[in-house]
Each structure stands twice: as C-alpha cells, then as structure tokens.
C-alpha cells in the first residue's frame with residue numbers, strides 16, 4: 335500500500351500566544367505553498383479570567399483572533415481554514431468553551447491539552463512537573479476529565495508527561511493504560527505531535543529521546559482501540575506541515591488507526 339501525503343494540519347499557533355511567530359494569513363499562505371488542503375488554526379485559547387496569560391492571548395484579543403482567521407480564510411479560498419483553540423479544561427471554563435467559543439463565535443472544533451494539571455489543590459505545569467508517580471496520576475486524572483467533558487475533537491500530545499517523567503516503568507504503563515482505556519471508550523483521538531519531534535532531545539537513563547512523542551507510549555497504544563491524529567503544532571509558518579509524515583510513520587510503525595476529522599469541515 336502506498337501512503338498518501340497528509341495534507342491536513344489541525345494544530346497551528348499565532349504570535350498571540352507569545353511563543354509563536356506571525357499571524358494566521360502567513361500560515362495559510364505557507365499551507366497553500368506546501369499543498370495543504372485543511373489548516374486548523376488552534377492558538378492557545380483566551381480564558382475569561384486570563385489565567386496562565388504568559389502563554390496565551392488576552393480575553394480582549396479574542397475578537398481580533400477570530401477576525402484574523404475569517405479574513406485569512408476569505409483570502410485563501412483554495413484552503414479550508416478552520417477556527418479552533420487549544421484549551422486546558424476546567425469546570426469553570428466549560429460554558430465559555432461550549433457557549434462562547436463553539437457557540438457564539440462558531441469555532442469549528444476545540445483541541446484539549448494538559449499543559450497544566452491540578453494536584454493537591456494547585457495547578458502545576460506539565461513541563462517539569464510530571465516527574466513523580468503522584469504527579470503522573472494527577473496528570474492522568476486531569477487528562478481523562480478533559481476527554482470526558484466531550485468538548486474536544488482530539489487531545490494534543492497525551493504523552494507530554496515524557497518531558498519530566500524520564501523512565502518507562504510500571505507508573506507510565508498504568509497512566510497510559512488509563513488514558514488509552516478512556517480515549518477508546520470516549521472515542522477521542524490522540525495526537526502524535528510533530529512539534530515534539532522538532533524540539534531538542536533530552537538525556538534520560540534510557541538514552542537520548544524526544545520529550546514527546548514517547549515511543550513506548552505509542553507502542554502500547556496498539557493494544558487499545560484508539561485512533562490517532564498527526565499535526566505539526568506549528569509555531570512558525572515554515573513549520574506549517576513540519577514532521578507530520580514522521581509522526582504518521584510512528585503510528586504506522588505500531589499499526590495504529592489514523593482518525594478522519596473531515597466531519598469538522600463545513601459541508
């Protein structure tokens with residue numbers, strides 16, 4: 335079987351998140367040049383209380399973000415441009431996500447992601463913070479709760495904990511088992527993230543590896559009835575489709591089923 339080139343990327347940031355470059359139009363232009371058919375713009379969501387504002391747009395910037403997506407879509411009719419946001423789930427944001435983003439502002443879909451997770455009554459960053467069994471369990475509980483909300487078309491980088499939990503052991507297996515079981519039951523696709531493939535490798539007792547995607551995680555995924563998606567998670571227009579094929583080859587290597595999100599496109 336010959337594999338078709340993947341022409342869809344559902345995970346793209348803009349300058350608004352403070353750690354990406356350029357605006358929607360430049361990503362769309364790059365996407366057209368690279369022959370993409372679908373580009374989902376999914377910058378880190380604004381939040382009503384501006385929590386974690388060092389890595390996201392301000393709530394007041396939301397209308398201009400929507401406008402930038404609408405304008406870029408109009409300027410690039412050959413490309414299907416989708417409006418989205420990468421979201422940390424919290425109960426107090428649920429109605430903002432469903433009524434404001436998906437409702438009033440007509441976002442096409444939302445991406446769930448656990449860049450933070452609650453532990454012992456506080457939020458902790460997943461970067462550097464998922465280093466212990468206890469933290470891994472809290473991350474996993476939060477990740478599953480996010481999926482259970484039913485708000486997210488897929489979950490970004492489920493194996494993000496690999497940035498700080500360095501060894502594949504019984505704790506990572508237990509966490510991954512719980513994530514896969516819930517993802518299969520709730521039918522939420524999991525993302526093999528291209529940005530992780532571009533980031534610097536880390537030194538671990540098991541050798542140099544990507545922080546994520548973490549290969550034993552995806553190998554284990556093949557024991558569950560889950561589907562996966564690949565995205566570049568672009569933070570610069572030049573990366574609009576970066577590492578997508580490499581991410582897909584990981585899925586293929588472990589015999590996983592790639593999901594089809596064409597239902598998100600306007601008919």
Ligand SMILES: [Zn+2]
Pocket residue numbers: 420447449490491
């Ligand atoms: Zn992310």
Ligand SMILES: [Zn+2]
Pocket residue numbers: 345347420490567
């Ligand atoms: Zn992202």
